[in-house]
Amino acid sequence: MIEVSGLSKRYGNFTAVHDLSFTVGPGEVLGLVGPNGAGKTTSLRCLAGIIPATTGTCRIAGHDITTDPVAAKRALAFFPDEPRLFEYLTVRQHLAFVARIYGVEDHEALAEPLLVELEIADKADQLPGELSRGMKQKLAIACGLLHSPQVMFFDEPLTGLDPLGIRRMKDSILKRAHAGATIVLSSHLLHLLEEVCSHVLILKQGEKIADGTLADVSARFSNGEANVSLEEIFLRATGGSDT
Amino acid sequence: MISALLYLRLTSLQNLVLSRVRRLRQPKYLVGAIVGAAYFYFIVFRRTVHVGRVAAAGAPVVALPTDLLPTLIALGAVILLVIAALSWILPDERAGLTFTEAEIAFLFPAPVRRRTLIYYKLLNSQVAILFTAGIFTLFSLRAPSLIGGNALIHVAGIWLILATLNLHFMGASFVITRLMDNGITPWRRRLIILGLIVVVAGVTLGWLWRDLRAPQAADLADFHSVAGYVNTLLANGPLPWLLLPAKLVLGPYFAQDAATFLAALGPALLVFAAHFLWVVRFEVSFEDASIAKSEKRAARVAAVREGNWRAARGAMKARPGPFRLASTGRPELAFLWKNLLSTFPIFRPRTLVIGAVLIIAGYRWVVHDPAYRHMIPIFTVFAFIVAGYVLFLGPQLARQDLRSDLANSDILKTYPLHGWQVVLGEMLTPIAILSGVLWLVLLTLLLTFHSPALTWLTPAVRFTVAAGLVPILPLVCALQLLVPNAAALLFPAWVQTVRNRSERGIEVIGQRIIFMAGQLLVVALALLPAALGAGLLVFATQWLIGPVAALALAAVAVLVILAAEVGCGLWWLGQRFEAFDLSSELRP
Numbered sequence: 001m002i003e004v005s006g007l008s009k010r011y012g013n014f015t016a017v018h019d020l021s022f023t024v025g026p027g028e029v030l031g032l033v034g035p036n037g038a039g040k041t042t043s044l045r046c047l048a049g050i051i052p053a054t055t056g057t058c059r060i061a062g063h064d065i066t067t068d069p070v071a072a073k074r075a076l077a078f079f080p081d082e083p084r085l086f087e088y089l090t091v092r093q094h095l096a097f098v099a100r101i102y103g104v105e106d107h108e109a110l111a112e113p114l115l116v117e118l119e120i121a122d123k124a125d126q127l128p129g130e131l132s133r134g135m136k137q138k139l140a141i142a143c144g145l146l147h148s149p150q151v152m153f154f155d156e157p158l159t160g161l162d163p164l165g166i167r168r169m170k171d172s173i174l175k176r177a178h179a180g181a182t183i184v185l186s187s188h189l190l191h192l193l194e195e196v197c198s199h200v201l202i203l204k205q206g207e208k209i210a211d212g213t214l215a216d217v218s219a220r221f222s223n224g225e226a227n228v229s230l231e232e233i234f235l236r237a238t239g240g241s242d243t
Numbered sequence: 244m245i246s247a248l249l250y251l252r253l254t255s256l257q258n259l260v261l262s263r264v265r266r267l268r269q270p271k272y273l274v275g276a277i278v279g280a281a282y283f284y285f286i287v288f289r290r291t292v293h294v295g296r297v298a299a300a301g302a303p304v305v306a307l308p309t310d311l312l313p314t315l316i317a318l319g320a321v322i323l324l325v326i327a328a329l330s331w332i333l334p335d336e337r338a339g340l341t342f343t344e345a346e347i348a349f350l351f352p353a354p355v356r357r358r359t360l361i362y363y364k365l366l367n368s369q370v371a372i373l374f375t376a377g378i379f380t381l382f383s384l385r386a387p388s389l390i391g392g393n394a395l396i397h398v399a400g401i402w403l404i405l406a407t408l409n410l411h412f413m414g415a416s417f418v419i420t421r422l423m424d425n426g427i428t429p430w431r432r433r434l435i436i437l438g439l440i441v442v443v444a445g446v447t448l449g450w451l452w453r454d455l456r457a458p459q460a461a462d463l464a465d466f467h468s469v470a471g472y473v474n475t476l477l478a479n480g481p482l483p484w485l486l487l488p489a490k491l492v493l494g495p496y497f498a499q500d501a502a503t504f505l506a507a508l509g510p511a512l513l514v515f516a517a518h519f520l521w522v523v524r525f526e527v528s529f530e531d532a533s534i535a536k537s538e539k540r541a542a543r544v545a546a547v548r549e550g551n552w553r554a555a556r557g558a559m560k561a562r563p564g565p566f567r568l569a570s571t572g573r574p575e576l577a578f579l580w581k582n583l584l585s586t587f588p589i590f591r592p593r594t595l596v597i598g599a600v601l602i603i604a605g606y607r608w609v610v611h612d613p614a615y616r617h618m619i620p621i622f623t624v625f626a627f628i629v630a631g632y633v634l635f636l637g638p639q640l641a642r643q644d645l646r647s648d649l650a651n652s653d654i655l656k657t658y659p660l661h662g663w664q665v666v667l668g669e670m671l672t673p674i675a676i677l678s679g680v681l682w683l684v685l686l687t688l689l690l691t692f693h694s695p696a697l698t699w700l701t702p703a704v705r706f707t708v709a710a711g712l713v714p715i716l717p718l719v720c721a722l723q724l725l726v727p728n729a730a731a732l733l734f735p736a737w738v739q740t741v742r743n744r745s746e747r748g749i750e751v752i753g754q755r756i757i758f759m760a761g762q763l764l765v766v767a768l769a770l771l772p773a774a775l776g777a778g779l780l781v782f783a784t785q786w787l788i789g790p791v792a793a794l795a796l797a798a799v800a801v802l803v804i805l806a807a808e809v810g811c812g813l814w815w816l817g818q819r820f821e822a823f824d825l826s827s828e829l830r831p
Contacts, residue, residue, distance in 0.1 A: 074659035100577035
């Protein structure tokens with residue numbers, strides 16, 4: 001469960017995110033969309049406790065990310081657009097390190113099926129430098145999933161993946177959502193978001209333009225037309241800005 | 244076409260200079276530039292000017308006797324010959340001219356002749372060679388009369404040496420590539436070249452054996468006698484012919500005045516021109532190797548920018564963990580485990596044990612052999628030097644902490660840890676490494692530091708001080724490491740620049756000096772309360788409880804004060820880490 005209320009982030013005179021409020025329930029997948037510079041990544045980074053919000057509150061699984069960050073972070077996983085890995089740790093050593101940080105008991109039993117699911121079991125003793133970008137991303141995801149987070153934030157999770165990788169990533173996200181995880185993801189690939197997201201939130205210049213279920217947002221911007229794509233909704237909502 | 248490449252080079256250089264000048268508008272660079280300039284003035288220029296004035300005033304200055312010059316040139320030629328030989332033996336890759344990724348993207352698909360690319364590369368390398376020649380001359384001018392000549396002669400001479408060497412390396416790599424294309428493996432080539440060297444060396448030695456005598460006591464009587472003997476040695480048999488090209492190249496550098504310089508310049512330029520023709524006329528494909536080289540270089544630069552020195556040094560290999568990391572327990576230890584993996588495998592607990600055993604065994608051996616017992620004070624002095632080096636420079640060298648992981652701060656901040664836990668965890672590796680070295684130094688001093696003059700330094704006092712220092716030293720290291728880690732969080736943009744070895748310039752040198760001075764000052768201030776407290780305690784209590792107990796009490800007091808300071812520092816840095824946003828800190 002994610003509850004965001006009046007969240008703003010300012011850098012000096014520049015407001016990156018302004019008065020953002022929304023809620024995402026268990027099993028829901030919220031797609032965060034907006035033109036370049038809309039504040040998607042900044043919002044995700046505030047929600048994940050990476051950067052402090054200037055004002056507003058954000059509760060992750062019932063814990064305030066500002067006042068109780070350790071409990072909130074224990075319940076979440078953040079997946080950046082570029083996999084951030086330690087170049088000197090092998091795949092297996094990454095999982096051992098993350099297990100110790102999160103206190104995941106008997107992590108080997110959890111790690112093995114995860115590596116098999118993500119198809120990197122045969123790379124377990126390799127360093128990130130020996131992995132392709134897609135493999136690195138899978139390793140970052142394995143590290144994030146090891147502690148079975150209730151809340152997940154994906155920043156452009158499909159970047160750099162091949163078609164099969166994109167399909168697997170979508171399946172993986174949906175599997176976690178069906179298992180009750182709360183998921184927020186940002187992406188420019190709107191047609192793919194349509195397949196994964198139950199809800200959508202459109203940002204422009206740091207402000208929320210619209211949010212709700214895909215059907216709600218479609219209804220608001222479809223002008224009575226049927227079968228309007230998310231891409232068309234996006235263009236109408238943002239006034240035709242590029243994605 | 245060459246004009247377009249010249250334009251690229253000159254415009255890039257101009258933009259580089261302009262951007263360096265423009266960034267002086269930022270205080271961190273301006274202050275760095277002022278300090279860097281002051282450093283150069285006081286350490287290099289002032290001394291150079293002083294030496295120049297002394298020379299101008301006709302005051303006696305240390306000069307190398309002119310009769311030694313031929314020996315010096317011959318020895319220089321031998322060194323050049325060895326360097327040239329190594330350029331034929333060492334390489335195991337095809338010739339790859341070093342281009343940037345942008346140069347490859349723009350120039351390789353462009354309608355540019357292969358030879359033009361070589362011209363461009365040669366032109367490019369001249370900037371670095373001239374800069375090196377200038378710096379080298381600047382430092383050598385501190386003692387100008389040693390080899391005679393003047394600044395212009397030295398710059399031109401060094402440029403000629405380096406430029407010819409550069410051409411020789413390039414030409415050798417082209418030939419090596421041709422040999423590899425013809426199926427001659429690097430090892431076969433090495434064997435052939437080593438065989439040739441053995442033949443030449445054999446002939447030369449045979450010649451010398453026939454014509455020369457072994458050195459007599461008179462030949463080793465003084466510097467001039469040794470030089471005379473060496474000169475005779477190098478002037479016999481085929482050696483003068485072998486060394487001739489290198490001697491010709493060295494000639495202008497060792498010229499005493501303009502006339503001798505001009506006389507030496509002609510033959511040197513002939514050698515240079517021969518190399519130039521060799522390189523530009525030798526048809527060999529360098530494109531594939533250049534692309535591979537450029538990719539490697541880009542990866543290395545990216546690794547350096549992320550603070551990953553291990554990756555920057557070359558291909559990394561997976562290694563077993565330094566110790567078994569259980570799934571549960573203090574999370575800070577996970578950082579120690581991780582960061583120890585990022586550094587040399589020698590930094591392991593077993594190294595400490597082996598080191599201690601070696602020190603004790605070595606001491607026992609030395610102390611039981613009267614022939615070597617006089618060496619004990621040397622070990623004491625050496626231990627003090629190592630201690631000083633580790634205490635002053637250690638925190639700058641052992642950087643497996645936040646400074647190296649700053650680029651990963653986004654991920655570190657998602658961990659369910661308090662800020663102080665992340666900071667402590669990150670600092671554990673350099674603390675462990677520096678403490679380990681200091682403990683070995685302490686053991687050496689405990690065993691070797693005796694002085695009849697210091698009657699109060701009884702074995703009991705020595706042991707108490709050493710035992711007290713064992714837990715104190717890690718805290719001192721932690722205190723020292725708090726400063727650069729605080730700097731990384733407080734001035735990330737500055738630290739990013741300083742830790743990035745690809746950043747150059749007088750302002751970056753100045754920034755590094757400021758950091759070093761700041762660290763020493765802060766640590767000195769932080770140690771002051773503990774030192775004062777310990778001093779007062781020893782002074783006040785030794786009359787009552789004796790010096791040993793007083794020292795033990797003082798050690799406890801120091802421990803408490805330092806632990807409190809480190810604890811406060813960690814807590815404060817943790818707060819800072821939690822509020823830290825690298826992306827906003829690096830905004831221009």
